[in-house]
Amino acid sequence: xxxxxxxxxxxxxxMGQEVTLRCKPISGHNSLFWYRQTMMRGLELLIYxxxxxxxxxxxxxxxxxxxxxxxxxxxxxxxxxxxxxDSAVYFCASSFSGxxxxxxHFGDGTRLSIL
Amino acid sequence: EDKVVQSPxxxxxxxxxxxxxxxxxxxxxxxxxxxxxxxxxxxxFLFMLTSSGIEKKSGRLSSILDKKELFSILxxxxxxxxxxxxxxxxxxxxxxxGSEKLVFGKGTKLTVNP
Numbered sequence: 001x002x003x004x005x006x007x008x009x010x011x012x013x014x015m016g017q018e019v020t021l022r023c024k025p026i027s028g029h030n031s032l033f034w035y036r037q038t039m040m041r042g043l044e045l046l047i048y049x050x051x052x053x054x055x056x057x058x059x060x061x062x063x064x065x066x067x068x069x070x071x072x073x074x075x076x077x078x079x080x081x082x083x084x085x086d087s088a089v090y091f092c093a094s095s096f097s098g099x100x101x102x103x104x105h106f107g108d109g110t111r112l113s114i115l
Numbered sequence: 116e117d118k119v120v121q122s123p124x125x126x127x128x129x130x131x132x133x134x135x136x137x138x139x140x141x142x143x144x145x146x147x148x149x150x151x152x153x154x155x156x157x158x159x160f161l162f163m164l165t166s167s168g169i170e171k172k173s174g175r176l177s178s179i180l181d182k183k184e185l186f187s188i189l190x191x192x193x194x195x196x197x198x199x200x201x202x203x204x205x206x207x208x209x210x211x212x213g214s215e216k217l218v219f220g221k222g223t224k225l226t227v228n229p
Contacts, residue, residue, distance in 0.1 A: 003157075004157075033216065033217075042219055042220070042221045042222065043158075043203065043205075043219040044219075045216040045217065045218075048216055056216060059216075091157065091158075101146055101147040101163060101165055101207060102163075103149055103160045103163050104149075104217060105160060106158045106159070107157055108157045109156060109157060
């Protein structure tokens, strides 16, 4: 079974450039989550969607960050313009949202370096 | 503010030892507590606990939840070098009926030496 698929695996770019991270959730899952992981702050939720609708974006650092989910099988996280402090590993996770609690499953992440 | 605190932050043991990892939490409305293992890449799911006192077990790993005292433990018996990883504890707040965001602890870095 295919898990959560993220691309690219690594991204190195100069500050000021636009960065787009992509995620394909597990088929059948209806909730999608974007996390950022750093040594200092650990894993932090940025935004999550339920049935393609953004539910909570309170973790998005600032207006330079935006996320979309145009359909049930694809989501993007965009940073424009990027800054060195955005360097981190970005994870996408998905789960099935229902009455019974279900675990989130994570992709392998995108390691982002902003020079 | 919802909070998850894990201890110890790091732990070094020898193969064959038994370890106990701790997770305490504060959350407005509790739905579940999850344990993940993170090696080089994605956190991989280990256990989800929703009820107090019921032990979840998978091979040499087991976990239990105490909702009165607001903590959980993850036990690993007869540790192996392959158990070396960061173990993450997360709490899912809300009783809304749908998936909600996870609040993660900083993790416990376990190193198992041969």
